Amino acid sequence: MSVDVAYPVFHTPDPALALLVARQLLSVGDQEHARVCVDVELPRVADVLHVLSAMPDAWFRKEDVDDWVRDQSDPTGLHVGVHAPQLPMDAAFLSTHLPLWASMLDQPVGSIEDTFTAVASKYVAEIRWDSLAWPEVPERDLYADYKHAVVTVLFNASTRELDEWSNGHTVLVHVRRGNGHGYEERHASWLAEQIGQTVIGPPQFS
Numbered sequence: 001m002s003v004d005v006a007y008p009v010f011h012t013p014d015p016a017l018a019l020l021v022a023r024q025l026l027s028v029g030d031q032e033h034a035r036v037c038v039d040v041e042l043p044r045v046a047d048v049l050h051v052l053s054a055m056p057d058a059w060f061r062k063e064d065v066d067d068w069v070r071d072q073s074d075p076t077g078l079h080v081g082v083h084a085p086q087l088p089m090d091a092a093f094l095s096t097h098l099p100l101w102a103s104m105l106d107q108p109v110g111s112i113e114d115t116f117t118a119v120a121s122k123y124v125a126e127i128r129w130d131s132l133a134w135p136e137v138p139e140r141d142l143y144a145d146y147k148h149a150v151v152t153v154l155f156n157a158s159t160r161e162l163d164e165w166s167n168g169h170t171v172l173v174h175v176r177r178g179n180g181h182g183y184e185e186r187h188a189s190w191l192a193e194q195i196g197q198t199v200i201g202p203p204q205f206s
Contacts, residue, residue, distance in 0.1 A: 002147065002148065002176055002177065002178060003148075003177050003178070003205075003206055004148035004150060004174040004175065004176060004177055004206060005174065005175060005176075005177040005184050005203045005204065005205055005206075006150070006152060006160060006172040006173065006174045006175075006203065006204045006205075006206075007172060007173055007175070007184075007185065007188035007189075007192075007199045007201070007203055007204070008170050008171065008172055008199070008200050008201040008204075009021075009025070009171055009172070009173050009188070009191075009192040009197045009198065009199055009200060010170065010171040010197050010200070011168050011169070011170045011171075011200060012168060012169055013167070013168050013169070014169070015117050015121035015155060015169050016117060018153050018155075018169035018170070018171055019113060019114070019117050019127070019153060021171050021195065021197065022127070022129070022151050022152075022153045022171045023113075024195040025151050025171065025173055025191065025192075025194075025195055025197075026109070026129055026132065026151055027195075028134070028135070028191055028194045028195065029132040029133050029134050029135065029149050030132065030133035030135070031109055031132060032133075033131045033132075033133075034109045034129055034130065034131050034132050035106045035107060035108070035109065035129070035130055035131055036106075036107050036108070036109050036110075036111070036112060036113060036127060036128065036129050036130075037103065037104065037105045037106065037107070037126075037127075037128045037130065038103060038104050038107075038112055038113075038116045038120070038125070038126065038127050038128075039101060039102070039103040039125060039126045039128075039162070040101065040102050040103070040116070040119075040120040040123050040124070040125035040126075040155075041099050041100075041101055041123055041124045041125070041162065042098070042099055042100050042101070042102060042123060043098060043099045043123070044098065045091045045094045045095050045098070047123065048060070048087075048094050048098075048100050048102070049089065049094075050119065051102045051119055051120065052084055052087065052089070052102075054115060054118075054119045055084070055102060055104065055112075055115065055116070055119065056084050056085070057083075057084060057104060058084050058102045058103060058104050059081040059082065059083055059084070059102070059103055059104070059105075060078065060081065060082050060084065060087050060100050060101065060102050061078055061079070061080070061081040061082070061100065061101050061103070062076075062078040062079060062097055062100060062101070063099075063101055076097065078097055078100070081103075102120075104116075109129060113127055117153075117155075120155065121155045121156075121169065122155075122156070123155065123156065124155065124156050124157045124162050124165060125154075125155040125156070125157075125162075126152060126153065126154055126155065126157070126162060127152065127153045127155075128150060128151075128152045128153075129150060129151045129152075130150050131149075132149035132150065132151065133145065133146045133149050134149040134175070134187070134191065137190060140186070140190055142183075142186065142187050142190060143176075145175060145176050145187075147176070148174055148175055148176040148177070149174065149175070150173075150174035151171070151172070151173055151174070152171070152172040152174065153169060153170070153171055153172075154169065154170045154171075154172065155169050156168070156169065157170075158170065159204055160172070160204050160206065171197075172204065173188050173191050173192060175187040175188050175191070177205070184203065185199060185203070188203075
């Protein structure tokens with residue numbers, strides 16, 4: 001089974017600029033079937049309530065593996081996710097389950113990105129556009145890709161795992177991994193070139 005690899009192509013302290021560059025990169029591919037997903041880590045009760053207000057259709061969950069071990073029955077529903085309208089707004093309840101993650105999956109492109117960037121870019125967060133299609137470029141010996149064509153913006157995180165704070169925001173372009181002879185980096189470099197950017201760091205593997 002083939003997998004993707006992601007290359008950073010832009011880094012900035014300005015979240016709106018990161019979103020702009022990501023959208024430029026999207027335009028290189030075919031967006032007919034593209035969808036967007038967002039995810040953000042919320043460390044405080046006030047953050048949860050703020051995102052709850054701004055994103056009333058979000059889902060909230062815990063990523064605490066130890067909590068799963070302690071109580072596999074999941075009485076809160078936060079192991080699998082709680083839809084915003086069903087999330088208790090009681091501060092005492094929320095504070096015992098921090099940090100919470102808020103996400104929205106498989107949304108139409110252009111529907112949530114601006115609101116999410118305005119609300120979530122001060123936290124560790126991600127916007128990910130899936131189901132793009134990269135074009136074939138015969139003169140550069142690059143194949144069309146309908147499976148691994150993805151663009152990601154990482155807010156305040158340096159890696160796809162979103163597991164460590166890093167100042168600034170990074171745009172990643174994803175391509176097919178495993179064609180050999182430096183194909184992945186050539187493909188990522190060509191995509192970046194189309195919007196006046198370059199590969200600026202090592203590859204990140206899933």
